[in-house]
Structures are given as structure tokens and as C-alpha cells.
Amino acid sequence: MxxxxxxxxxxxxxxxxxxxxxxxxxxxxxxxxxxxxxxxxxxxxxxxxxxxxxxxxxxxxxxxxxxxxxxxxxxxxxxxxxxxxxxxxxxxxxxxxxxxxxxxxxxxxxxxxxxxxxxxxxxxxxxxxxxxxxxxxxxxxxxxxxxxxxxxxxxxxxxxxxxxxxxxxxxxxxxxxxxxxxxxxxxxVVPPFRDGGQAQYIEQPVPESGAASTAATRAWALERLDEPLALSDLAEHARMSRRTFARRFNDEVGLSPGRWLIQQRVTRARHLLESSDLPVDRIAAEVGFATGASLRQHLHASIGVSPQAYRRTFQKAR
The missing domain is CATH 3.40.50.880 (Class I glutamine amidotransferase (GATase) domain)
Incomplete structure (x- = not known):
């Protein structure tokens, strides 16, 4: 900071x-x-x-x-x-x-x-x-x-x-x-955070005509990050088999559904750490991590700091 x-x-x-x-x-x-x-x-x-x-x-x-x-x-x-x-x-x-x-x-x-x-x-x-x-x-x-x-x-x-x-x-x-x-x-007028990586832009065969997108399911999942979303839940919402959904999701986003969910949960957790005084365990529950320890693990893996250290940085700025 x-x-x-x-x-x-x-x-x-x-x-x-x-x-x-x-x-x-x-x-x-x-x-x-x-x-x-x-x-x-x-x-x-x-x-x-x-x-x-x-x-x-x-x-x-x-x-x-x-x-x-x-x-x-x-x-x-x-x-x-x-x-x-x-x-x-x-x-x-x-x-x-x-x-x-x-x-x-x-x-x-x-x-x-x-x-x-x-x-x-x-x-x-x-x-x-x-x-x-x-x-x-x-x-x-x-x-x-x-x-x-x-x-x-x-x-x-x-x-x-x-x-x-x-x-x-x-x-x-x-x-x-x-x-x-x-x-x-x-x-x-640009997205604040683009999903996935550049793998989604690598040249690949054009999907079959009329192929369903996973975009609606991604939007649906973002409204339910506090819930324990499994691959089967996402695939059911998209009306696809788990295998088809996982393949199409990776083609569109460049990440597996599991990695994408973790990314979105960490992003939401960072926002709450910056903008609220909620306890770490409460934030973990709000974003869908089972425990505060799980949030600490994923946040450290993502940006290399603990929730407390991250929050202190932005509290000082405010």
C-alpha cells in the first residue's frame, strides 16, 4: 500500500x-x-x-x-x-x-x-x-x-x-x-476484473452452432457465493452434464469452475475486508469459505498476506 x-x-x-x-x-x-x-x-x-x-x-x-x-x-x-x-x-x-x-x-x-x-x-x-x-x-x-x-x-x-x-x-x-x-x-467503461486468464483467448475450434454458454450460470453463482456450490449444482443450473459444463466453462473462462469460484470468493472477501468491520469468520461465511482458516489460506495463496494484515493496510488508508 x-x-x-x-x-x-x-x-x-x-x-x-x-x-x-x-x-x-x-x-x-x-x-x-x-x-x-x-x-x-x-x-x-x-x-x-x-x-x-x-x-x-x-x-x-x-x-x-x-x-x-x-x-x-x-x-x-x-x-x-x-x-x-x-x-x-x-x-x-x-x-x-x-x-x-x-x-x-x-x-x-x-x-x-x-x-x-x-x-x-x-x-x-x-x-x-x-x-x-x-x-x-x-x-x-x-x-x-x-x-x-x-x-x-x-x-x-x-x-x-x-x-x-x-x-x-x-x-x-x-x-x-x-x-x-x-x-x-x-x-x-471497462470491467473492473476480468474472469479467468488468457487461455480463453487462445485459438481453438469454433464451438458447435447453438452451443449453450455458461455466462448465465456464472452470474447465478455470483449471487450465491455464500452457498456451498458444487460442480453438480452449476451443471444442473446450466442444464448440462458435469463433464460438458466443465469443458465449456474452461473454454469460455480459462479456469476450472472450482478455481473460478475460489477467485470470486477471494475477490469478494477482499472487498469486505476493505469496506467493513465484519469479523474474519463472518466474512468467510459471507463469501462461501467454510471457516476463517480456509479464508486465511486462500487469501494468503492469492496475495501473500493474512486477512488481518490486509484489513490493517486499508484501514490506515481510510
Missing amino acids: RGTASPERVVVLALDGVYPFELGIPARILGAADGRYEVLTCTVDGGPVRTNADFTITVDHGPEALATADTVVIAPISPAVVTDELPDEVTAALARIPGRARIVSICTGAFVLAAAGLLDGRKATTHWQLADRFRGMYPHIDLDPDVLFVDDGRVLTSAGAASGVDVCLHVVRTDHGSELANTVARRC
Whole structure:
């Protein structure tokens, strides 16, 4: 949890071949967070950079801005210009990043971090289409191509394109809580939290015509998280066999029904810990965990802290 006395400085690094859509995501999302962040954009020499589209962009800042950053975002570049050896000016620019700063990459930005050695010993992700290439270049890095983003403490990596929105909302949520993150999402007309991972976007056979969706059942389940929902309950609501439901659910969401339910329960528990004074055991019952111990286990597995520690963080902020 970061302080709110002054805006956190976020510096976005634009490299040659940058994707303009993703380059604008940090300013759009973090800039909607009630003045909590100041977003600057820089290049390695302060000069213009060519995008992967048919235009060049100019910025107001050079690499010296990186030395002032609380958070650095590496915007993605065209795969055509990705190499395992960084140009000297890029290496020099990255060396300016303070050791205390949080570092976030979007899509192919993970290749830049990997080439700089910033992902050594860490878990990471990138666009699923580039997973084999990434593993071939950096076999020592623990790559998870099925998720939208990975939070590995100081370093966060995200998948392709719109997952930059997901990771920036996660930054707001981590720093300032779910209420502000949800407000930002509403202002930007994006979902505050996308179900599942990028596995659901991987190319796969088109489902048979008229195939039923699990969306209605997911909405039904979200209204009943306090109940002990089993796979058979979900399948019955969807009027499918358990096997068909589980397969279709995974195809649509990228998670098994069980993992998705845990994810939703943890998300709801975090909101209650932030916004209420309910005892941990009561919150566990409200979100469908059998005991407070079960909530503690799942919350720690998800974000690495206990319910009490999580609540203290946001109570101090309030």
C-alpha cells in the first residue's frame, strides 16, 4: 500500500516499434484514479520514436525521467524488433530505474525485462502467441502463458493488448483498494476484473452452432457465493452434464469452475475486508469459505498476506 500524500510518479518507456494503443493505457487508467498518479512518457534519448503503425510519436521526457519513477511501465514493441540483446541506449536507460521502483511490462515488454535480467528467478507472462519464443530465449524464467498478468512483487508482467488495462487496475487495487479500482473501471467503461486468464483467448475450434454458454450460470453463482456450490449444482443450473459444463466453462473462462469460484470468493472477501468491520469468520461465511482458516489460506495463496494484515493496510488508508 503506497502513500497518498503526493501522487505516485509513473514513467512509461516508449521504445522503437511501440504499440500506440498499449502506450496510452497507463495514462488512461491511472490518470482516472483521482490524482493518485502522475504519468509521464519518455524515450531512451528524449527524441521521437517510430510506432508499429504508420506514424511517429514525440514525448516531453528523456531517460532522466526514469530515475524519478515510483513505477516504470515498459510499453510493448513489435515482435519484429524483439531481440535477446538490448541496444546500449536501452540498457543505459533501464539502469536509471531506482532499485525501489515497481516495474510493469505489457505484452512484449516482458522480453525487454528478460533481456535486461530483471525477470531472473521470477514468474512472468507475455502474449500467449509468443510463449514458445519466450521460452526458447529465456528457458530459466518461469513463464505462465495462461494468465492475464503476474504480480511477482516488485515486478509485474501482463499479457497482450487489453491486459495492460487489467494490470493497471490491479495496481490501483493493490495501492488504494477495490473501491477506487472499481470507480476507475466505471470511468473508463471497462470491467473492473476480468474472469479467468488468457487461455480463453487462445485459438481453438469454433464451438458447435447453438452451443449453450455458461455466462448465465456464472452470474447465478455470483449471487450465491455464500452457498456451498458444487460442480453438480452449476451443471444442473446450466442444464448440462458435469463433464460438458466443465469443458465449456474452461473454454469460455480459462479456469476450472472450482478455481473460478475460489477467485470470486477471494475477490469478494477482499472487498469486505476493505469496506467493513465484519469479523474474519463472518466474512468467510459471507463469501462461501467454510471457516476463517480456509479464508486465511486462500487469501494468503492469492496475495501473500493474512486477512488481518490486509484489513490493517486499508484501514490506515481510510
